[in-house]
Amino acid sequence: MTKEKDVVFLCQFFYPEHNSSATLPFDTAAYLSEQGLKVGALCGYPKEYTSEKNLPLRECVKGVSIHRIRYVEMARRSFWGRIVNYFSFTAGALWHVFELRHCKIILVYSNPPVLPCVALLAHTLFHCKIVYVSYDVYPEVAYASKNLKPGSLIDRAMKMINSQLYRRAAKVVALTDEMKSFQLANRPGLTPERITTIANWAHEKKTDATPATYQRFGYEEGQFIVSYFGNMGICQDMDTLLNAIRLTKDNPKIKYLIIGHGSKKETVKRIMEESPHVQVLDFLVGEAFQQAVAITSVSIVSLEKGLKGMCAPSKYYSYLQGGKAVIAIVEQGSYLAEEVAKEHVGVFVPVGDSAALAERLTSLENNREELREMGQKAARLYDTQYKIEIGLSKYHKMIKELL
Numbered sequence: 001m002t003k004e005k006d007v008v009f010l011c012q013f014f015y016p017e018h019n020s021s022a023t024l025p026f027d028t029a030a031y032l033s034e035q036g037l038k039v040g041a042l043c044g045y046p047k048e049y050t051s052e053k054n055l056p057l058r059e060c061v062k063g064v065s066i067h068r069i070r071y072v073e074m075a076r077r078s079f080w081g082r083i084v085n086y087f088s089f090t091a092g093a094l095w096h097v098f099e100l101r102h103c104k105i106i107l108v109y110s111n112p113p114v115l116p117c118v119a120l121l122a123h124t125l126f127h128c129k130i131v132y133v134s135y136d137v138y139p140e141v142a143y144a145s146k147n148l149k150p151g152s153l154i155d156r157a158m159k160m161i162n163s164q165l166y167r168r169a170a171k172v173v174a175l176t177d178e179m180k181s182f183q184l185a186n187r188p189g190l191t192p193e194r195i196t197t198i199a200n201w202a203h204e205k206k207t208d209a210t211p212a213t214y215q216r217f218g219y220e221e222g223q224f225i226v227s228y229f230g231n232m233g234i235c236q237d238m239d240t241l242l243n244a245i246r247l248t249k250d251n252p253k254i255k256y257l258i259i260g261h262g263s264k265k266e267t268v269k270r271i272m273e274e275s276p277h278v279q280v281l282d283f284l285v286g287e288a289f290q291q292a293v294a295i296t297s298v299s300i301v302s303l304e305k306g307l308k309g310m311c312a313p314s315k316y317y318s319y320l321q322g323g324k325a326v327i328a329i330v331e332q333g334s335y336l337a338e339e340v341a342k343e344h345v346g347v348f349v350p351v352g353d354s355a356a357l358a359e360r361l362t363s364l365e366n367n368r369e370e371l372r373e374m375g376q377k378a379a380r381l382y383d384t385q386y387k388i389e390i391g392l393s394k395y396h397k398m399i400k401e402l403l
Contacts, residue, residue: 020203021111103126252277
């Protein structure tokens, strides 16, 4: 990356990986390149989230100059595996920090949470402007999920980075207004004019379900299919859904489809082994994922208690785009609880209330017309507030103003 760049994306995951932490940055980078900006990326070498092998360390894709860094990659299912990955990739990025000397803007992401220290060093050495995209709010999200103790060495490192990051960043991007308010209230160095809300978006194409689509997943047309897609990690409440599955096990009309990855997936698979009305599948992408959304009757998003304002489930946007009603298993008063009710795109269930979830599912199974109307409103909400063109244009406007 020897030539001058208007903006360099600094992130662990990038093209051609298929998780949202990779596809969202690449969407943005490719779009900025299309608009005539000089764009680069300093990212990790793909392993877990792609089937492609022997990728070059450097290549140019859609006008984006990509430099991939090899680092120690351990299984992300364990806390220490994630920690090793975080620090290993961050150390690799620090080793290559001088590649950022010709960069005007560094767009750095919150995962891994220690990675912004590289952007801060580049800012000090080369006076690059920093745009910080906050997918999750650390260290608070780690406290809430009981994966980090206040006062620990890692906690102190995160706080030290935050104390400088929120003062020096030219812009901070929050995914929701709720997250924006949380950071303004909890980050003393942050000022209102330097934080903006840009929501995530979906990457799929909406498709219609056919008899062959149902057969692909082992279902019949007209069956009531409750779907949970995406991450099953420290931020996602899976217990409420699993207990509701047990409560509805004698209802032959309700089927469950759970697809994704994460530290809780093996637990989910073990618990559901004796439940014939449940399927647990590996992560799907592309046409396969689109078809899974198409056969879905109602979709589930969930967040653990205590995470209000700290994160936002990315699959919410895929469900809306697909025209699917959403059941939000979240805290009372959270933005998701309020939005699904206000926009009539689904229903809210408090975290831990499995009986209420089971009752909601039974009620919706018996009222398909209500479900259809919610799905239509979900598609309209996506088109008016969350479609990809809206988010990309906001990023472009922000970067142009900083340049």
